[in-house]
Each structure stands twice: as structure tokens, then as C-alpha cells.
Amino acid sequence: MKKLVVGLTMVLAILTAVPLLAAFMVVVVASPAAGEELKAQDCQGGSTVATGPWRVPTAQKYTITSGFGPRMSPGGIGSTNHQGVDLAMLPQPGSVLAASAGKVKVAGPYGGLGNAVVLDNGSGITTVYGHMAQLDPAMKVGATVTLGQRLGLEGSTGNSTGNHLHFGVAINGTFTDPIPFMTQHGAPLNGQAVAPTPPPAKTPSVGPPTPPPWKSPLGGKSPTDPGVPVKDPGGEGGIGFPLPAPGEPRKDSLHNPPLSIPDAIKADYVRAANKYKIPWTLLAGIGMEETGHGRNNHSSSAGAQGLMQFMPATWATYGVDGDGDGKAIITNDADSAMSAANYLTASGVTKGEAGVKRAIFAYNHASWYVNDVLYYAAKYGGGEVLGDPTDCGTGVGDGNPQLPPLTNERVKKLLTWAEGHLGDGYVMGANGPNTWDCSSFSSAAYRQLGITMPRTAGAQQAWLAAGNGFRVSPGDAKPGDLIFYDSYLGPNVIGHVEMVFDPAKHQAIGAQSPKIGVTMSDYSYNMKTKHIFEIWRVGNISDKGKKTM
Structure with a gap:
């Protein structure tokens, strides 16, 4: 079969070719005025990301x-x-x-x-x-x-x-x-929160990048060629944050000290935490609060059952098999622990400290309950949540469909930069300039337009949903749109992001995995198989737009 040799030049030609506007044109709506860049909305409590060799000495x-x-000596000392x-x-x-x-x-x-x-x-x-x-x-x-x-x-x-x-x-x-x-040194002491820096990779998976021979958009069978679908990336890495400290009020934890955890129950917590990528101590905090790790494992007056005390109606939606027997039984300890992890991640536990608290609150609607669980989790050793400390909201909704999308000129600049980095390496947690993970690559691409997005894929989607973009159906994808889907963080959490390059061919560009680095891929496979698959369009915004939204 004859290979197609269609690169960015072809895609950009399509963007401006009148006969093919219906297929690829990035439409700019009449109001606000075409070409007007609106001011980007910040995440609440948002934090910047350290990308150089220096950073602020705190994440808060x-x-x-x-x-x-010279100064007056405070309090007569110092x-x-x-x-x-x-x-x-x-x-x-x-x-x-x-x-x-x-x-x-x-x-x-x-x-x-x-x-x-x-x-x-x-x-x-x-x-x-x-x-x-x-x-x-x-x-x-x-x-x-x-x-x-x-x-x-x-x-x-x-x-x-x-x-x-x-x-x-x-x-x-x-x-x-x-x-x-x-x-x-690129780390101003301006009072802003700066996200924790990920630990350095132990062994770089990709050496100094040498862009491979490449033909676009489809054809060929080399690992870097989009003719080979990328079934699942290696994950984005990015950043994490510690479980938040307990606050006030507390209730049960004031008079019930944390109990020892039976080995079998702890194994259930750890197994569930490993699958859904959350600290096992968080599950232990819930298990202690609910049943003392199974010591008081009986149905509540409200009808909650099992180790983690699920209501049957909630179990019908979130109950999953935890011991591999193919059945999800509400009174089975392994199933109960796994289902709790499923519920917490579905409730947004990876979306910053506020997300952790919202997820625990969703489990039992009481502030004291949230603080009790966090108190017990801390006593069992705490831990780090793989997510973004930035609170960009829940990520629920379709964003702001009234936003004008990026102009054609800005799409051209975005994809020209991205195509210029084909062949760059992939290292989880890397921030460039020639080695990336998936979300650092997408955020760096959009920085070329004066648009600063959060660091991780999940936070980027939530940032768009909070008013900086809008969701589109896969059939309406345009060049420059962002694709999000679940990956290494489990089925309930967005773990990967890439950019649409040629929607007619389901072709995307992004940092894919340690094996193949930055390349083109066919997103049709993930569109059919992923639990989460969303396409979002960034509005025609900038960090210093002409108009406040």
C-alpha cells in the first residue's frame, strides 16, 4: 500500500483552504470579536510548577x-x-x-x-x-x-x-x-504555591533525542510511526501531593485510638490501593472509622454493610470484584476494600487536597468524618496521592461552549512547535526542554501561545471544564484539541493527554511512552477501549488577555 506523506504543512493548508473548511477549519464565533483573546481563568488555589534547577523551598x-x-531584632532575640x-x-x-x-x-x-x-x-x-x-x-x-x-x-x-x-x-x-x-534563577519568592518537584528518574528510559525519520500522518511500521497504534502510554508521572492533615472538628477519633490492622485486611487495603493508585492508609482510615477493620462488621441501622460499610444502592454502582473470583459481594472484605478505592477515585480523590476532602465527604456527608479519616490515615503513615495539588475543581461538565476557539494562526504555532519536537525523549516527571511526559508536553505546547495550564492531565481537563475550554464529540475534533483518557492511574482517573493533529485520520501528537517518546499515534483504539475518553477544545484565551471573562 502506498504510504501517505502528509505533514503539518498539509494539515495547516487544510486549515486555510476554502473548499475544505468544513473538515478542518477552526471556527471563530462572532461574539466575542473574532481573534480577541480572553483572559484565562486560574484554578482556585492554583500552584505553579518548578521546571528549572531551582525552586521555592516550600510547596505552599x-x-x-x-x-x-539590617532590621530590628524581633522580640529582642535573633x-x-x-x-x-x-x-x-x-x-x-x-x-x-x-x-x-x-x-x-x-x-x-x-x-x-x-x-x-x-x-x-x-x-x-x-x-x-x-x-x-x-x-x-x-x-x-x-x-x-x-x-x-x-x-x-x-x-x-x-x-x-x-x-x-x-x-x-x-x-x-x-x-x-x-x-x-x-x-x-527562575524561582521568584512571590508568595505563590509551587507544586512539589517529582523525584528524578532513576534511569532515563530514553537517551539524548535524535529525531527519527518520520512520515505523516499514516503509514509505515516503525515504533515511531503513527501506523502502529499506541495502545497505552507509560503514564505521565507529573507530581503528587501528601494526604491533607486532619482539621477540626473530629468526633470518633477523639476517643477511639487507631487499632492494629489484621494482616488479611491490610493486604486487602494494599491490593486495592495499588490498583487505584491511592495511599493504602486512606483506605485504612475509612476501615478504622467504619468498622475498626472488621471488628464491628455488621449492618448499620441505615443498612450499610461490609468492611467499608456500603449502602446497597451505592454498591450497585461502585461495587467491584476485589479477590478475582468474578463476583462483587458487599460482605466480602476484599471486594469491599476494592470498591472503596473505586468510589474514592470516582469521587475525585486525586484532584488536590480539596479533592481528597470532597471524596471522603462523599463517602459520609460530615466534616468530622473527613477529619477522623484523615487523622487515622496519618496515624497509619499517611502517604502521597498521585495527582495535582492544584484545585481546579471536579472536572464535571462541558466547560464554556460560548468561548471562541483558537484562531488558525495560533493553531499553526501550536502544532509547528509540537511537530518540531518529534523524536524527543520520554521520562516520567520530565519538564523538557527535550524530554517530557505527556502532560508536560501538552502544557509546554500551549505555553507557546501564552497559555499556562496546570501540570497534570487530570488537572488540565478540570481547568478546561472550569471555563477555559469546552468539550466536543470525537467526531467534531479539530487540530489542536486535547485528548484525555484513563491510563496508569486506574479506570476512574485521567492519566494521559495528547493533541489532535489530523482528526480525519484520528491522528494525535504527544509524549507517549518511554519506549517511543514524542510521536504521532492513532487514537481510534483508545477511543473505543478506554473507560474515559474525552476531547476538549481550548478557548481563544491567554494569561494576559484583552478582556476579563
Whole structure:
């Protein structure tokens, strides 16, 4: 069969060819005015993403309570020549993170700085982190620390009048103002939350990228050619966030301490957590709150049954087989634990800390219940949720269909950039410039248009649903649209994103997997087989649009 050789030039020609407008034209509606770029809507509590070798030393929002240089000594204690800046995390003390990779020079009591860590970051640069409540066990002199690694917990040790982090930067032994230094290094201390940095890949799956010979859109049988459907990517990696701390009010956990977990029950929790990619301790928190891990496993007065206390009506929708016998039985412990994981992920547990709380609240509509479960989960060891700490909402709905879509000129710029990166490598958690995972690639592509999206695929879809785009049917897909579907995070969570390149051929471009990197793929397979498959169109927006929506 003769191969088709149709690249981006052909697709873009189609975009502007009058006879074929019906097939590929990116339509711009009359109101607002054609070509007008509207202002993008931020996610609530949104966080930026660190993409360089330096980052802010916390993932939370914060305020600067004291600057660099001469100052009045607070409370009559501490230095009057302040050799750093003081950051107070909001709304409560949080993790202190390494602002850059380095080796530990000091770990422990350090004069007026109390519990402190000092890192040698190379090139004569040293960073100082003081007043911590406690240091992480890995903080030992001589240990290697990666960018964004947790050093300890913000506190008020040493000469301090309240919880804060003293953050200092020295160059060749002389302290300098961290504010201009961090700005110059791409990590401004502006008070904004900055998402946790993913740990570095242990072994890069793809070496230095060399773009392979490529023909577009279909044909050929090489691994990088779209003639071979990509059945499932390796996942996006991206970022995660810790389970939120319990708040107030609490109820049962005030007088019922966490009980030991029987081995068989813990195995059920772990099995379910592994499948749905959530911390097993969250399931343990629910199991403790509901039945004491099966010790009080009887039907409630409301009719809830089993280890995790499901109502039969809820079970009919969310009950799944947990022990592999092909049946979902409400009183079976393995089935009950697996179904709880199914329900939590379907309720949005991966959508930031607010999503965790919403999902637990959906399980039992009471604030005290949410805090009880989080209290028990913390006592069992806490853990990290694979998701985006940004709260972009639930992702439910079809967005704003009244938005004008991207102009043809912006689509051309978007896809030209994407096509120029064919053959780039794939590493989970990578942020470029020539190695990506799926969501960092899509967000980088849209940054070429002055549009900043959240870091992970699930948060990008929720951001669109919150008013920055609108959902379209697969049959109405246009070049530049974003495709989302479930992947490595389980059937209820979006785990992959790619961009439509040629909708007539079901052709997409994106960072696909460690084996094949950035390539073209045929999305028709996933359209037929995925539990979640959605196509969204980004509105004609920008970070600094002419009009506020």
C-alpha cells in the first residue's frame, strides 16, 4: 500500500483552504470579536510548577515576614543583620523543600537557627534552612539531596518568635539577598504555591533525542510511526501531593485510638490501593472509622454493610470484584476494600487536597468524618496521592461552549512547535526542554501561545471544564484539541493527554511512552477501549488577555 506523506504543512493548508473548511477549519464565533483573546481563568488555589534547577523551598503559599539585611531584632532575640529571608507558610506550617540539589553540610542544631539544614549546592553556592520543628531522617551530613526533596517541617526552634522558615543563600561564603538571587534563577519568592518537584528518574528510559525519520500522518511500521497504534502510554508521572492533615472538628477519633490492622485486611487495603493508585492508609482510615477493620462488621441501622460499610444502592454502582473470583459481594472484605478505592477515585480523590476532602465527604456527608479519616490515615503513615495539588475543581461538565476557539494562526504555532519536537525523549516527571511526559508536553505546547495550564492531565481537563475550554464529540475534533483518557492511574482517573493533529485520520501528537517518546499515534483504539475518553477544545484565551471573562 502506498504510504501517505502528509505533514503539518498539509494539515495547516487544510486549515486555510476554502473548499475544505468544513473538515478542518477552526471556527471563530462572532461574539466575542473574532481573534480577541480572553483572559484565562486560574484554578482556585492554583500552584505553579518548578521546571528549572531551582525552586521555592516550600510547596505552599507563604508570606515573607522579614527581609534581608539590617532590621530590628524581633522580640529582642535573633540577628539584627538578617542573613536571609523569613517565609511563613499558609495556612499552617508545612514541609521545607530543597531549593536546589546539593550535599548536606549541616543537619541539626545550628546556633540561633535552631534545627537547620545547610546544603552545598555547588558552584560556590550554599543554602540555609533554619528554625525547623524537625528534620527528616535522611538529613545526615554528607547525604545527597535532590531538587525539591523534603528536608523537614517548618517550626520555631532556636531564636524565633513564631513558626517560619529562615532561608539563606551564600555565594563563596558571603550571604546575599535571596529575593533577587531566586528571581535570577527562575524561582521568584512571590508568595505563590509551587507544586512539589517529582523525584528524578532513576534511569532515563530514553537517551539524548535524535529525531527519527518520520512520515505523516499514516503509514509505515516503525515504533515511531503513527501506523502502529499506541495502545497505552507509560503514564505521565507529573507530581503528587501528601494526604491533607486532619482539621477540626473530629468526633470518633477523639476517643477511639487507631487499632492494629489484621494482616488479611491490610493486604486487602494494599491490593486495592495499588490498583487505584491511592495511599493504602486512606483506605485504612475509612476501615478504622467504619468498622475498626472488621471488628464491628455488621449492618448499620441505615443498612450499610461490609468492611467499608456500603449502602446497597451505592454498591450497585461502585461495587467491584476485589479477590478475582468474578463476583462483587458487599460482605466480602476484599471486594469491599476494592470498591472503596473505586468510589474514592470516582469521587475525585486525586484532584488536590480539596479533592481528597470532597471524596471522603462523599463517602459520609460530615466534616468530622473527613477529619477522623484523615487523622487515622496519618496515624497509619499517611502517604502521597498521585495527582495535582492544584484545585481546579471536579472536572464535571462541558466547560464554556460560548468561548471562541483558537484562531488558525495560533493553531499553526501550536502544532509547528509540537511537530518540531518529534523524536524527543520520554521520562516520567520530565519538564523538557527535550524530554517530557505527556502532560508536560501538552502544557509546554500551549505555553507557546501564552497559555499556562496546570501540570497534570487530570488537572488540565478540570481547568478546561472550569471555563477555559469546552468539550466536543470525537467526531467534531479539530487540530489542536486535547485528548484525555484513563491510563496508569486506574479506570476512574485521567492519566494521559495528547493533541489532535489530523482528526480525519484520528491522528494525535504527544509524549507517549518511554519506549517511543514524542510521536504521532492513532487514537481510534483508545477511543473505543478506554473507560474515559474525552476531547476538549481550548478557548481563544491567554494569561494576559484583552478582556476579563
